[in-house]
Amino acid sequence: MDLQHLSILEVRKLIESGDSSATEICQAYLEGIQRRDPAIRAYLHTCPDRALQQASRIDQLKRTGGPLPPLAGVPMAIKDNILIRGLRCTCGSKILENFTAMYDATVIERLEAAGVVVLGKANQDEFAMGSSTENSAFFPTHNPHALDRVPGGSSGGSAAAVASQMALAALGSDTGGSIRQPAGLCGVVGLKPTYSRVSRYGLVAYGSSLDQIGPLAQTVGDVAAILKVIAGRDPRDSTCSSVEVPDYQETINASVKGFRIGLPKQYFGGGIDQVVREKIQKGLQVLAGLGCEFEEVDLPSTEYAIACYYILATAEASSNLARYDGVRYGLRAEGAKTLSAMYRQTRDAGFGAEVKRRIILGTFVLSSGYYDAYYLKGQKVRTRIKQDFEKAFERVDIILSPTSPSPAFRLGEKSNDPLAMYLSDIFTITANLVGIPGISLPCGKTSQGLPVGLQFLGKHFDEKRMLNLSHAFEQAGGFAV
């Protein structure tokens, strides 16, 4: 079976025509995982029996002539910070190594009701803190395009699984670029929807004013089809928006002639690798050929985005991660004589270095005497960044940038320098601070075969237009410039 060119639509055709079955398709992916994952290590754990059961239910439905749900038989990888009842959910952390989810996340309920077959849980940086998946407490994931390089992160397992046909699509989560950056470095499509577009019930919280779940896949059409299923109001998540979910496919083939694309002058200054710059230029030519118009936009406050993000995200993380104390679930350190000693020893044994660093930084910026200078200042800078984007979006429909300033770096290259790692998130972080949707698309490869990612940022709830433009870019050959 040619998994490389399998799309959601193809899966449907294969099952409907009887040329194949959900079970055969599922088996093909499970075999792929057995062959390729020992070198790539995209999965923390797989659930083959459960997957085959789900697939056989789809085949049963087909035999009895029932209508097939929209994502029937689509094999997916799920980032390991999203709960699936009865499966372990580790968040890439020792502290949750033996934690079994007792309920399904809303996105899982919706995907499985739509016929998705879950293959397993994808590796990630511990609690989604990182840009390389090297912070997984279990093992790092390797980039399928070059095994000595990182897949990006924190949804590195999700991106690597899709890039190596070990899943047709995946779910990730994006707090500061954690879907888009690995999608870019692995050469797949990754979408962070508008903040509040997708329910977070059952997503393990990191930075609650920033976190968002989104899909990764090989094509824009597949990402749109998955978004349609997972988006929309959820009574169990009061931060989830009730704005109506449009049919993203409806206008996906529409002309993009006259689209106004903003090029932030701050994003095309220094600090971008020459090869990334060249590929993005070629991407711009593709868009120009489609009749898009370009305009320089000014985002003067964006140079402060990383600093702002690392104050707000760590503050929120220090609060969210206070729940891991060895009482109700997860690891408990043995031998502590008192409750407070048990808390401290459990958290020392269970958390890795990056998580501790962020908890300490977050606790510091919230602590008495420093709150105004750091946390409150960060929140005000966030307002300024938001205003920059509001102003830019008065003039343009979409903002374009590289996804990352450079292609995938080598394993170990930045792991001892947290600040250098943070700086690689420069182009992705603003979308989370502003709450707007962003998508990373493949935009050619370097001479060494490393993928380059191109990013579109859209207005709040304007995924439809962003997907229309992304699809046009894909159809015009933009993925292979």
Add this chain to the structure above:
Amino acid sequence: MKIGPAEVDYVAKLANLAITEEEKQIFVGQLSQILEYVEQLDALDTSTVEPTTQIVTSAGSGTPMRTDEPRTTFSQEDSLSNGPETGAGHFKVPQVIAER
């Protein structure tokens, strides 16, 4: 600002984290470097803006509300199923108040 071992100790205590001497030494350097980087925010004038605490994106509808009705929730068995130490329908913990 530069932070020293004493600040790291103090904040680790606030965060209920026991960290080793070795970790402390590494964190002192790394956190000072990160805080110095973060201080570039001082260059941006924010005297005229309000802080953003949450990106409200419900397009004017505000925070969704629901009626306050009892719903089925997790069973006691499910709730205790991940507990490191449980007994008699409770989570068990070590001694809370230290002996004199």
